[in-house]
Amino acid sequence: MQLIKDFFYHYPRQVIIVWLALAIASIAEGLSLSTLLPLLTVATGDSASLVGASTSDFLTQALDWASITPSVGVMIVLVLIGLVVKAGLTLVAYRQVGYTVAAIATNTRLSFLRALSASRWQYFLSQRTGRLANSISTEASNSASAFQSLASLSALLSQCAVFLTVAMLINWKIACLAIAIGVGIFALLKVMVSISREAGSRQKNAFQGLMGLLTDSLSSLKPLKAMAREREMDQMLERQTRNLNSALRTSVLASETLKATQELLIGLVLVAGVAASLTLLELQLSEIMVLTIVLARLLTKLSKLQQEYQKLASKESFYWSMMSAIDEARDAREEPFGDRQPTLDRDIRLEDVCFDYDGNTVLKNVDLHVPAGQFTTLIGFSGAGKTTLIDLIIGLLRASSGRVLIDGQAIDALDIRAWRNLIGYVPQDTVLLHDTIYNNIVLGDTALTEADVHAALDKAGAADFVAGLADGVNTNVGEHGGRLSGGQRQRVVIARALVHKPRLVILDEATSALDPDTEKAVSATLGALGSDYTVLAVSHRAALTERSDRVYRIENGQARLMGADERVSA
Numbered sequence: 001m002q003l004i005k006d007f008f009y010h011y012p013r014q015v016i017i018v019w020l021a022l023a024i025a026s027i028a029e030g031l032s033l034s035t036l037l038p039l040l041t042v043a044t045g046d047s048a049s050l051v052g053a054s055t056s057d058f059l060t061q062a063l064d065w066a067s068i069t070p071s072v073g074v075m076i077v078l079v080l081i082g083l084v085v086k087a088g089l090t091l092v093a094y095r096q097v098g099y100t101v102a103a104i105a106t107n108t109r110l111s112f113l114r115a116l117s118a119s120r121w122q123y124f125l126s127q128r129t130g131r132l133a134n135s136i137s138t139e140a141s142n143s144a145s146a147f148q149s150l151a152s153l154s155a156l157l158s159q160c161a162v163f164l165t166v167a168m169l170i171n172w173k174i175a176c177l178a179i180a181i182g183v184g185i186f187a188l189l190k191v192m193v194s195i196s197r198e199a200g201s202r203q204k205n206a207f208q209g210l211m212g213l214l215t216d217s218l219s220s221l222k223p224l225k226a227m228a229r230e231r232e233m234d235q236m237l238e239r240q241t242r243n244l245n246s247a248l249r250t251s252v253l254a255s256e257t258l259k260a261t262q263e264l265l266i267g268l269v270l271v272a273g274v275a276a277s278l279t280l281l282e283l284q285l286s287e288i289m290v291l292t293i294v295l296a297r298l299l300t301k302l303s304k305l306q307q308e309y310q311k312l313a314s315k316e317s318f319y320w321s322m323m324s325a326i327d328e329a330r331d332a333r334e335e336p337f338g339d340r341q342p343t344l345d346r347d348i349r350l351e352d353v354c355f356d357y358d359g360n361t362v363l364k365n366v367d368l369h370v371p372a373g374q375f376t377t378l379i380g381f382s383g384a385g386k387t388t389l390i391d392l393i394i395g396l397l398r399a400s401s402g403r404v405l406i407d408g409q410a411i412d413a414l415d416i417r418a419w420r421n422l423i424g425y426v427p428q429d430t431v432l433l434h435d436t437i438y439n440n441i442v443l444g445d446t447a448l449t450e451a452d453v454h455a456a457l458d459k460a461g462a463a464d465f466v467a468g469l470a471d472g473v474n475t476n477v478g479e480h481g482g483r484l485s486g487g488q489r490q491r492v493v494i495a496r497a498l499v500h501k502p503r504l505v506i507l508d509e510a511t512s513a514l515d516p517d518t519e520k521a522v523s524a525t526l527g528a529l530g531s532d533y534t535v536l537a538v539s540h541r542a543a544l545t546e547r548s549d550r551v552y553r554i555e556n557g558q559a560r561l562m563g564a565d566e567r568v569s570a
């Protein structure tokens with residue numbers, strides 16, 4: 001019920017079109033079927049029976065009103081018109097269902113992606129990549145197909161109602177008996193629906209687990225292979241795959257058992273019904289023929305209704321899981337910043353800044369000064385809080401107290417996207433897309449030209465090695481940049497950071513993968529960027545600290561400016 005409300009709330013127009021089209025289609029089908037009785041009465045020469053008189057009367061009156069004389073030809077035309085109307089409207093409804101399913105899949109994917117990209121950095125870090133990939137692929141598709149099941153369910157419901165009305169008009173006793181039998185079959189097989197619901201939830205969990213583990217293991221395959229640990233990973237993946245397989249088997253078993261049992265029960269009911277109609281109720285042959293058609297369809301539709309409900313039950317958990325992922329990401333939304341336009345002509349200052357991760361203090365009363373156009377480096381032991389400081393300056397983290405000032409303006413008051421647009425960021429881990437060097441540098445920014453790319457490669461000290469490649473900037477770097485050396489990858493990432501001519505270049509252990517000569521060369525290039533660039537680096541390497549105008553040591557949660565003599569020994 002909650003699912004119906006949810007779909008109606010988000011897609012009211014589509015739901016109304018689908019329901020109306022399906023309901024009218026069912027009525028058209030029912031009317032065309034009810035025409036069969038007078039048709040067969042005429043064809044078999046039966047006299048109009050008392051029990052079936054109401055449908056015949058209704059149609060005779062309707063034909064009289066339209067000044068049409070009832071004959072076999074007219075009845076056949078009426079049956080055909082009913083069937084054509086039903087087919088046309090069903091087409092309209094299911095076309096709308098198809099479009100809505102596609103819209104739901106797209107909208108849930110986009111909502112999730114938007115919520116995720118607007119979420120706090122810490123929330124993003126806490127997510128498992130495989131879980132995110134699974135939500136976007138499997139959960140979004142299954143959520144959308146829940147709408148398909150719901151539409152089929154409502155079509156079947158309205159068809160059942162119409163067939164039931166027709167059956168009632170022909171013989172209410174038999175119709176009541178059919179309802180009782182239908183409800184009985186429903187109750188008897190309800191347990192199969194519960195099994196499917198549970199199997200659906202197990203499938204969802206197994207998919208999540210498998211995708212999470214798969215992504216983790218693929219990203220760390222090399223060390224696992226190098227240490228011969230891939231078997232353990234294989235075993236874990238195998239366990240998850242078997243879990244999934246077992247959930248799928250349960251689901252298949254439940255749905256096939258439901259189908260087979262339903263068919264058997266319906267067959268038995270029909271045989272018993274025909275026998276009873278002939279012997280006990282002494283109905284006319286034409287009535288028995290129409291009743292058999294109507295009841296067979298009614299019971300088949302009832303059984304399909306239960307099957308569809310079973311499908312819906314197994315899809316529903318994917319839908320709710322997707323919705324809760326979206327809500328969770330929305331709740332973790334980044335707190336809003338301001339709308340002032342940023343500049344970086346003077347400096348970046350941190351005043352009395354404190355920061356903690358869930359109560360664990362990392363920075364306390366930090367004061368830091370990064371003058372514009374200069375090279376500032378942060379050094380310190382692993383875990384001292386260097387990356388945390390950088391993240392505060394980028395605005396990915398918000399200080400618990402104190403102020404982060406950019407040219408004297410509090411970062412909270414800035415248009416944060418405009419501020420981040422002024423930053424060129426080179427991370428410790430160089431992750432390249434499976435694409436060309438060119439595309440890895442421009443990252444989809446069509447405003448950048450080939451000349452910009454070459455200038456950036458030049459500044460990053462990468463121009464020579466790229467020129468030596470057969471396809472130059474159009475060389476594909478392979479999965480995670482695997483066709484390039486670690487140092488070459490790092491230089492492409494530096495070029496990526498420089499290509500949009502940032503005001504602030506952040507180097508987070510950016511030269512750590514370079515050999516000493518290349519590191520020296522790149523450090524010299526970065527050091528010579530000139531006063532157009534403010535460089536903030538995290539590094540222990542002499543090549544960078546020697547080039548720095550200022551070096552801060554981050555220690556015991558504080559930042560201490562080092563003197564020139566200290567730097568030599570650091």
Ligand SMILES: Nc1ncnc2c1ncn2[C@@H]1O[C@H](COP(=O)(O)OP(=O)(O)OP(=O)(O)O)[C@@H](O)[C@H]1O
Pocket residue numbers: 122125357362380381382383384385386387388389
């Ligand atoms: N997302 C997080 N959640 C909780 N604690 C975190 C998180 N990120 C970092 N920390 C903790 O904060 C402290 C500072 O981490 P940070 O990454 O800033 O150190 P670092 O000086 O950059 O270290 P390294 O040189 O090893 O990269 C560490 O103790 C770390 O465990």
